[in-house]
């Protein structure tokens with residue numbers, strides 16, 4: 173018989189451990205900054221109101237046909253936009269809208285579903301969104317839903333190596349690899365993007381039955397590290413496909429963009445979230461970045477710094493929009509360590525961010541394409557028709573936000589404001605915001621989709637760019653890869 177008293181997370185103590193009020197408290201900004209922030213808040217309200225009116229309970233809004241989209245990424249779960257929007261609504265003090273979203277979670281968010289979900293997407297959007305909203309508000313409903321859903325993800329780890337497979341049936345617990353991933357492999361950016369959320373699931377588990385599982389979940393993510401540190405890395409690089417059966421690489425494609433991206437992000441953020449105690453994560457990040465600098469960072473003929481992709485030793489001179497988060501990540505990681513390294517990394521971060529900015533300014537809409545290249549005479553522009561679209565992605569403004577916070581160079585706010593204006597001009601339609609099919613025409617066709625990450629990330633990062641630094645301070649929070657803030661564990665805090 174277990175006689176231990178059930179664990180209860182001490183929320184009040186946690187709040188006292190924060191160094192800044194979550195929504196900030198500093199004053200003194202100029203009227204223009206405030207007006208710009210208010211404009212972004214209005215955009216969020218517009219995106220939310222239209223979703224609520226036409227698509228509440230579906231996963232995304234289709235703003236042209238004015239209906240909802242469900243898709244097949246979330247295994248029957250609904251309300252991806254609600255969960256992704258919660259913390260942004262809260263931070264922006266859209267109180268009424270936050271209450272609407274909360275009520276939907278309380279009354280309609282059903283976890284008893286039976287469909288095939290992406291472990292990664294459910295983790296970053298649903299678990300991340302619920303955890304962040306719990307930490308911001310202390311409302312139990314968000315914690316209990318996060319824990320319940322977290323438990324449903326655990327069977328994906330039942331593989332010979334403990335490296336989870338990408339797809340899980342949330343009802344049966346059966347899991348398998350993506351059909352498109354070579355030879356039944358798992359994806360680096362997917363199994364490498366669980367650590368932050370799973371640590372918090374562990375931390376919060378109050379129910380002894382769940383605690384047992386959560387402890388298990390903690391060891392599951394630790395095991396991922398173990399497998400990765402053992403496997404040989406070609407030139408110190410991490411390929412994107414790994415077999416969950418043998419623990420060996422399946423294909424030698426390396427990318428800091430799609431398929432690889434957030435694995436690197438979660439290494440440096442795991443270290444920051446642990447109050448700089450998780451030195452294993454820091455070392456893995458430092459080593460990986462060193463290999464990236466050595467083998468993938470290049471300068472174009474026109475002087476633009478970019479990070480190429482690597483295919484079995486051959487460079488592909490291409491950067492995806494997704495890879496543009498790396499400016500922010502490298503700047504964040506540069507704050508620590510010897511001065512020479514700090515300066516070199518801050519420069520690299522600024523140069524990459526500037527290249528990503530160029531990919532925006534060189535288009536007719538002033539929004540960036542899905543991928544841009546540095547070959548055959550092209551410099552930061554898309555060369556293929558299939559790469560000219562923009563789906564409201566956040567990575568470029570994410571880097572502006574970090575670079576602004578870490579340098580206070582006003583150009584980042586100017587660049588961010590240019591994006592706001594371009595979004596208003598080309599993506600705002602009568603009933604929401606839509607992606608566009610070609611950034612190189614001023615009369616673009618809309619894709620009829622308001623992605624949930626537009627509310628979770630793009631609008632949140634833009635808003636934070638025009639906030640004082642104590643709103644979701646980087647001293648208290650790390651953002652998960654869907655921009656959901658998770659608290660740093662202040663180990664020196666005495667109650």
Ligand code: DMJ
Nearest residue numbers: 434565566567625653654
């Ligand atoms: C988001 O879901 C996350 O930022 C993820 O890490 C990458 N893709 C989208 C946004 O582009």
